[in-house]
Amino acid sequence: MKKKILVAGGTGYIGSHTTVELQNAGYEVVIIDDLSNSNIEVLDGIEKITGVRPIFIQLDLKDKEGTRKALAANPGIEGVILFAASKAVGESVKQPLKYYRNNITTLINILELMPEFNMKGIVFSSSCTVYGQPDPQNLPVTEEAPIKPALSPYGNTKQINEEIIHDTIHANAPFKSIILRYFNPIGAHPSAEIGELPNGVPQNLIPYLTQTAIGIRKELSVFGDDYNTPDGSCIRDYINVVDLAKAHVIAMDRMLNTNNEKIEIFNLGTGKGVSVLELIHTFEEATGVKVPYRIVGRREGDIEKVWANPAKANKVLGWTAQESLADTLKSAWNWQVKLREGGIQ
Numbered sequence: 293m294k295k296k297i298l299v300a301g302g303t304g305y306i307g308s309h310t311t312v313e314l315q316n317a318g319y320e321v322v323i324i325d326d327l328s329n330s331n332i333e334v335l336d337g338i339e340k341i342t343g344v345r346p347i348f349i350q351l352d353l354k355d356k357e358g359t360r361k362a363l364a365a366n367p368g369i370e371g372v373i374l375f376a377a378s379k380a381v382g383e384s385v386k387q388p389l390k391y392y393r394n395n396i397t398t399l400i401n402i403l404e405l406m407p408e409f410n411m412k413g414i415v416f417s418s419s420c421t422v423y424g425q426p427d428p429q430n431l432p433v434t435e436e437a438p439i440k441p442a443l444s445p446y447g448n449t450k451q452i453n454e455e456i457i458h459d460t461i462h463a464n465a466p467f468k469s470i471i472l473r474y475f476n477p478i479g480a481h482p483s484a485e486i487g488e489l490p491n492g493v494p495q496n497l498i499p500y501l502t503q504t505a506i507g508i509r510k511e512l513s514v515f516g517d518d519y520n521t522p523d524g525s526c527i528r529d530y531i532n533v534v535d536l537a538k539a540h541v542i543a544m545d546r547m548l549n550t551n552n553e554k555i556e557i558f559n560l561g562t563g564k565g566v567s568v569l570e571l572i573h574t575f576e577e578a579t580g581v582k583v584p585y586r587i588v589g590r591r592e593g594d595i596e597k598v599w600a601n602p603a604k605a606n607k608v609l610g611w612t613a614q615e616s617l618a619d620t621l622k623s624a625w626n627w628q629v630k631l632r633e634g635g636i637q
């Protein structure tokens with residue numbers, strides 16, 4: 293029988309790509325999402341790609357009773373992947389309580405409900421933001437690098453949630469957890485049926501870049517060229533979203549089918565640092581489309597450079613990022629073109 297997985301936040305960017313990979317791997321998926329930052333048509337995209345429409349429940353996971361009812365109505369869920377969270381760094385500085393309430397209440401509700409429904413494992417979406425700006429000797433960053441004080445309430449919720457999971461597991465919770473620390477997920481499914489669809493003006497680099505390339509935005513602002521990096525712009529580790537999604541399937545298989553540790557942490561990145569300017573030029577070469585851009589001042593709170601040492605995920609999970617940056621950027625562009633064809637500006 294197909295194993296059933298709850299994907300909390302499954303209509304979002306990473307959640308939708310992970311739902312596709314779970315279904316391709318033979319899992320049955322139940323999505324709970326309140327659609328606060330995603331859209332119901334994502335389910336059509338998932339169905340077009342996989343031939344299967346996941347079960348969908350529109351619900352705010354802060355509503356514990358509602359969540360309990362939803363789980364009771366869908367018995368037999370063995371594992372949960374928690375994506376559902378607010379994730380805009382800037383907004384979190386302005387509205388910290390929204391972030392603490394959304395991101396922390398949701399996790400606590402799920403952890404409390406897991407034993408009631410005999411769920412065996414939770415994969416948690418964490419972020420490289422927990423490392424802050426790693427000291428030079430810690431680059432590329434391994435999972436052992438020190439956790440630095442968070443620079444935003446968003447980042448703090450990731451740290452706090454990791455601690456909540458640790459404490460709960462150490463208190464002999466009857467389930468396991470795998471914490472995945474993502475670097476910078478980008479790109480879209482190669483079918484262009486699903487991708488990233490931010491509300492309003494994008495805050496992240498790739499959606500802003502593709503919207504500029506297609507003419508929705510006048511120019512891309514490059515936040516700083518006076519950093520201590522080869523070309524002066526910030527360096528990140530950009531990881532293809534489908535590669536990232538596949539790591540979740542492996543993590544879930546591992547928790548449900550092996551005798552792994554009760555809690556494990558993995559960095560998910562390519563291991564390659566890429567600057568903002570390099571990324572723009574790679575996009576232009578890969579797509580043949582020009583990106584008007586201008587260097588502006590630094591963005592407050594930005595980290596100068598961070599990229600992953602993914603050796604632990606490579607070795608223990610048997611997972612390696614496969615897609616090239618050029619192909620990943622092309623997929624982001626194809627998705628942007630598809631959005632325009634669909635009349636979404």
Ligand code: UD1
Binds near residue numbers: 379381495516591
């Ligand atoms: C941030 C968070 C990360 C979070 C992610 C998702 C930190 C340190 N990182 O990543 O944890 O998961 O957002 O929201 O809090 N840039 C420009 N012009 C733009 C936009 C971005 O030059 O218009 C540059 C930024 O300066 C940065 C790079 O592009 O160097 C990537 O920025 P972005 O996509 O916003 O991601 P992060 O800030 O790395």
